[in-house]
Amino acid sequence: MPSRDYANTRYSGLDEITTDNVAKLQVAFTFATGTLLGQESAPIVIGDTLYFVTPYPNILYAVDLTQPGGALKWKFDPKPAAASQGVACCQPVNRGPTYYNGRIFYNTLDAHTVALDAETGQLLWKTRVGDFNYGDTFTMAPLVVKNKVLVGNSGAEFGARGWLAALDASDGSIAWRAFTTGPDSDVLIDHAEFKPFYPQYRGKDLGVSQWPPEHWKIGGGTVWGWISYDPELDLIYYGTSNPSPWNHEVRPGDNHWTNGIFARDPDTGKARWFYQFSPHDLWDHSAVNENLILDMQWQGQMRKVVVRPERNGYMYVIDRVTGEVLAADAYTYITASKGVDLKTGRLIYNEDKTPSQGRVVREVCPNSPGAKDWTPSSFSKRTGLIYMPHNNMCMDWEVKPVSYIAGTGYIGVNARFYPGPGDGNVGELMAWDPVARRKLWGVPERWPVWSGTAVTAGDVVFYGNLEGWFKAVHAQTGEVLWQFKTASGIIGQPTTFRGPDGRQYVAILSGIGGWAGAMVSGELDERDPTAAKGFGNMVGELKKQSGIGGMLYVFALPR
Amino acid sequence: MYSRCLASLLLLGCTLLAGCERETRAFHEEAPAINDVSPTDFRAGGTPRPVAKNPQAAEYERNAFHISEGKRYYEWYNCYSCHAAGGGDIGPPLMDDEWRYGGEIEQIFSSIVEGRPNGMPSFAGRIPEQQVWEIAAYVRSMSGNAAKDAVPSRGDEIKTTKPLTQVPPTPERSEPPRSNR
Numbered sequence: 218m219p220s221r222d223y224a225n226t227r228y229s230g231l232d233e234i235t236t237d238n239v240a241k242l243q244v245a246f247t248f249a250t251g252t253l254l255g256q257e258s259a260p261i262v263i264g265d266t267l268y269f270v271t272p273y274p275n276i277l278y279a280v281d282l283t284q285p286g287g288a289l290k291w292k293f294d295p296k297p298a299a300a301s302q303g304v305a306c307c308q309p310v311n312r313g314p315t316y317y318n319g320r321i322f323y324n325t326l327d328a329h330t331v332a333l334d335a336e337t338g339q340l341l342w343k344t345r346v347g348d349f350n351y352g353d354t355f356t357m358a359p360l361v362v363k364n365k366v367l368v369g370n371s372g373a374e375f376g377a378r379g380w381l382a383a384l385d386a387s388d389g390s391i392a393w394r395a396f397t398t399g400p401d402s403d404v405l406i407d408h409a410e411f412k413p414f415y416p417q418y419r420g421k422d423l424g425v426s427q428w429p430p431e432h433w434k435i436g437g438g439t440v441w442g443w444i445s446y447d448p449e450l451d452l453i454y455y456g457t458s459n460p461s462p463w464n465h466e467v468r469p470g471d472n473h474w475t476n477g478i479f480a481r482d483p484d485t486g487k488a489r490w491f492y493q494f495s496p497h498d499l500w501d502h503s504a505v506n507e508n509l510i511l512d513m514q515w516q517g518q519m520r521k522v523v524v525r526p527e528r529n530g531y532m533y534v535i536d537r538v539t540g541e542v543l544a545a546d547a548y549t550y551i552t553a554s555k556g557v558d559l560k561t562g563r564l565i566y567n568e569d570k571t572p573s574q575g576r577v578v579r580e581v582c583p584n585s586p587g588a589k590d591w592t593p594s595s596f597s598k599r600t601g602l603i604y605m606p607h608n609n610m611c612m613d614w615e616v617k618p619v620s621y622i623a624g625t626g627y628i629g630v631n632a633r634f635y636p637g638p639g640d641g642n643v644g645e646l647m648a649w650d651p652v653a654r655r656k657l658w659g660v661p662e663r664w665p666v667w668s669g670t671a672v673t674a675g676d677v678v679f680y681g682n683l684e685g686w687f688k689a690v691h692a693q694t695g696e697v698l699w700q701f702k703t704a705s706g707i708i709g710q711p712t713t714f715r716g717p718d719g720r721q722y723v724a725i726l727s728g729i730g731g732w733a734g735a736m737v738s739g740e741l742d743e744r745d746p747t748a749a750k751g752f753g754n755m756v757g758e759l760k761k762q763s764g765i766g767g768m769l770y771v772f773a774l775p776r
Numbered sequence: 777m778y779s780r781c782l783a784s785l786l787l788l789g790c791t792l793l794a795g796c797e798r799e800t801r802a803f804h805e806e807a808p809a810i811n812d813v814s815p816t817d818f819r820a821g822g823t824p825r826p827v828a829k830n831p832q833a834a835e836y837e838r839n840a841f842h843i844s845e846g847k848r849y850y851e852w853y854n855c856y857s858c859h860a861a862g863g864g865d866i867g868p869p870l871m872d873d874e875w876r877y878g879g880e881i882e883q884i885f886s887s888i889v890e891g892r893p894n895g896m897p898s899f900a901g902r903i904p905e906q907q908v909w910e911i912a913a914y915v916r917s918m919s920g921n922a923a924k925d926a927v928p929s930r931g932d933e934i935k936t937t938k939p940l941t942q943v944p945p946t947p948e949r950s951e952p953p954r955s956n957r
Contacts, residue, residue: 303858303895305866374857617851624897626857626866735865742872744938745863753863 219259219313219358219710220593223446224510227595227671229713233721234774235675239689240699242772245722246287248280250767254738255730259313259358259669259710260769262724263335265717266290268321269726269769273302273309275325279338280769283717287771291338293331301327301349304624306374307732307750308739310356312591313710317361317386324355330368330384342389346370351623352377360444361386362453362483369440369455373503376461376627379438379475383486393486397438397457397474398424404474405486413490414540415562417471427470435621436468437461438475442505442591445523447537452480452489454510454523454537458503463585464616464629466574471496476504478525480540490540494527495564499572500553500614501585501630502529507593509603514652515543524651526594526605528587529564531557532649546654548647549588549609550637553581577615584612584634584751586665586732593669593710595678600692602657603649604678606666609637612751632751643755646670646680646688648695658695660688664759667733668725669710679723681707683734684762687725687770703727705766706734706759720773728767738765798926801841807905808832813886815877827880836913837881840926846914847928849907853899855915862918867896871918873946879919884912919946 221227234242250256252271260269267280267287275297281290302309305326314323320341321333328347333340346368347353352375359368365383373379379397384390396403400422413419420426425433437460444455460468460475477493494504508523515522515534522543525533530553531545545557555565572578586608594605612634619629636643644662649655664683672678676692683706689699706729713723730738735749736756746754812828819825836842850856858864862871877887888908891898899908917927920943927940 299893300891300895300897303866303897305895620852620854622854622902625854627854628857631861739864740869741860741865742863742869744871745861745869748860748863748869749865750860753860 218315218360219261220443220445220507221671223362223448225443225445225507225593226509226598227593227669228597229671229673231713231715231721232674234673234677234713234723236677236691236698238774239675239677241774242689242699242701242723243775244701245771245773247771248278248287248769250278250726250728250769251276252767253728253765255308255310255734256709256726256728256767257310257312257731258726260712260724260726261314261316262712262714263316266335267724268314268316270311270314270323271767272311272730273297273305273326275311275323277314277321277323277333293333293338293340295325295329295331295343297325297327297329298349301354304349304352304372304375305354305356306371308730308735310731312356313358315359315361320386322359322361322366322386324357324359324368326354326356328353328355328370330355330359330366330389332366332386332389344384344389344391346382346384346391357441360446362446365392365483367444367453367483371439371441373437373439373458373461374626374628375624376435376437376621377439378434378436379440379457381440381455383483395479395481395486395488396424397440398428398433398436400425404488405481406488410482411488411490414492417563418473418491418493423473427473429468429470432468435461435627436472436475440505443507443593445508445510446483447510447521450521450538451482452537453483454478454480454508456505456508458505459498459501462619462627462629463501464619465497465499465572466616467619467629472498476502478504478508478523478535480537492535492540492542492562494533495529499566500581502587504528505591506589509594509596510537511596511651524603526589526603526607528583528589529554530583530588532654534651544654548649548656549607550582551588552611553583572614572616574616574618577613579613580611581614582611582637583608584610585632586610590667590732592667595670595672597672597676597692599674599676601650601652602692603651604670604672604692605647605649606644606668606670606680607647608644608665609639610634610643610665611637631747633746633754634751635755644682646678646690660690660695660697665733667708667731671711671713673713679711679713679725681709681711681725681727683707683729683759685727685729687727701772703770704764704768705729706737706763708734716773723772724769726767726769729763729765734763736760737763798838798840798923800839805906807909810882810885813882815883815887817878827878827882829880830882833881833885833909836909837916838923838926839913840928842910843913843917843922843926844928845907846910846912847931849903849911850914853903853911855911870915871943873919879916881909881912881916884915885909888912919943921945
């Protein structure tokens with residue numbers, strides 16, 4: 218699976234590549250993806266085969282690692298509907314395939330899930346799970362838990378109603394679907410089993426009553442991020458996205474159950490608890506980031522927690538049994554809010570920044586992609602540190618009237634982004650100590666860091682930047698030990714694996730795009746600062762530093 | 777002296793008349809008819825296919841009222857959500873010099889009505905045709921090619937792009953080279 222394990226640590230036990238020899242890494246082979254719009258997929262390796270998915274048209278490549286130079290074993294072209302590109306908010310990206318029990322599962326942009334025979338590439342089943350005419354698309358990587366393929370939609374920028382669905386891995390039939398909005402029966406809230414920690418989540422049909430009449434039907438709360446699973450508690454954890462539209466004035470209420478985290482029973486889908494990071498979202502602070510499942514020392518005793526680096530700028534530590542927030546520490550410059558009230562669990566918004574029509578709100582930090590977007594962190598058992606890509610950006614924001622028209626954007630905001638205070642570097646790879654609750658070091662980056670990370674038993678952290686540099690960093694000190702300039706910007710997820718020849722390899726897809734790279738790969742016009750929802754204002758030299766591309770790079774130490 | 781006065785008056789009159797034309801507001805006129813519009817001028821047989829120009833449609837591009845109405849509808853019908861203020865987002869930029877499906881007002885009209893295969897939805901039956909012409913006229917103006925005395929000089933929203941009166945014209949498609957046969 219792209220996140221390496223159910224706990225989402227992205228930690229590999231391989232230690233052939235170490236802090237001493239990583240400087241000798243060299244290209245073992247490359248492989249052209251044939252596509253150009255943002256390569257976010259994690260390559261995954263099962264046996265002698267490496268698999269990855271391209272952005273639209275979502276071709277799945279199986280690369281034979283036993284052949285010199287990584288020959289094509291087979292590929293699968295699902296032929297998704299071309300029109301679905303029109304409802305992909307931030308380029309038609311795909312975050313990867315997953316493997317379970319001899320099968321490869323992945324999602325296509327036009328809201329289908331496919332299952333393939335991992336050996337032959339033969340299509341076993343294909344299920345239409347959503348309808349892109351109403352804004353449902355798929356960009357996330359599925360997770361398989363107890364023979365159920367968990368998939369969630371994207372589309373909160375189009376008024377899609379969010380859900381997580383569980384498909385039977387054997388035949389693709391839908392076992393259950395938990396909506397993010399609407400009546401309890403749709404959200405799979407059974408009050409006999411649903412025990413949230415805070416009172417604002419208790420009550421009947423809050424997914425209806427915390428919205429204007431009928432708005433929950435077009436209310437967003439999509440599920441396009443990462444899912445984790447704790448086999449011991451037998452609970453899955455995942456985040457829900459921003460409510461629709463971005464203009465908050467048209468949706469008074471806390472907008473349950475958007476921008477929060479659900480714990481659910483994977484067999485029935487029934488909710489166990491919920492916590493809302495950003496109630497009544499003002500800024501598109503979509504709460505879909507990864508939930509690291511850790512057992513850690515907390516005030517003298519071991520606690521079962523999830524650690525969540527959240528888009529609103531706080532690092533949350535949440536008891537994963539009860540849903541109680543133990544800590545929420547700011548890890549970046551924040552003006553949009555003043556902290557989290559640990560008694561009530563509520564985010565304290567900065568009233569001065571509340572947007573209202575006719576008034577441009579300035580210096581809102583973090584901006585809408587947030588202190589950290591989908592880009593997954595990693596956690597090393599050896600160092601006890603979390604390695605987190607994150608950003609320091611602010612924005613000006615203006616709300617405006619918006620109409621809901623199915624199949625078109627439902628946003629209602631003009632925004633322009635710019636670097637937060639400091640030296641102009643907006644990105645960083647940060648090492649965070651979750652027990653001491655503080656940052657240890659950071660590697661500064663000129664541009665937003667839009668790639669994931671991986672950490673190894675050799676104490677090396679891998680990640681890439683928008684210019685295309687793929688970097689190896691010392692997991693204890695933060696020293697950059699090695700870097701290699703790939704052909705295009707990196708927004709993918711690094712993977713390390715042992716090849717059939719017994720050597721350790723590191724793989725990354727290079728290919729700029731996604732939200733942060735759309736100005737480059739979409740060839741957008743930076744004379745409009747609101748292009749790409751605000752990134753038009755901070756393109757700078759990026760178009761000179763990173764070309765459009767799509768290439769898999771695999772590295773190894775020399776023989 | 778008298779004749780010079782008359783000449784000045786005539787000149788003034790003509791200017792005013794021309795000015796009136798760009799300010800004309802026609803509330804109930806028939807939308808220009810459209811037929812035989814193709815997104816390409818490439819035609820088998822060697823001679824480029826001319827865009828079927830509609831003189832009534834051309835008036836939309838010269839009319840301040842139509843263009844500013846088009847700007848409003850561009851927001852109302854969520855064109856903005858994909859193309860931003862012309863710089864593009866999910867959809868391509870509209871302020872540059874590249875037109876995937878043709879940049880004549882008739883071609884823009886049919887792109888909006890028919891939709892295009894890579895994600896542009898069809899608005900057929902969803903927007904009154906006269907409003908589509910107004911949107912098309914506004915879209916044309918984004919690349920600086922509409923009459924400067926007809927385009928709105930400012931917007932009411934957050935400052936995004938240069939006022940349209942200050943956008944230099946983007947070079948339009950040149951005449952096809954003469955055949956050497």
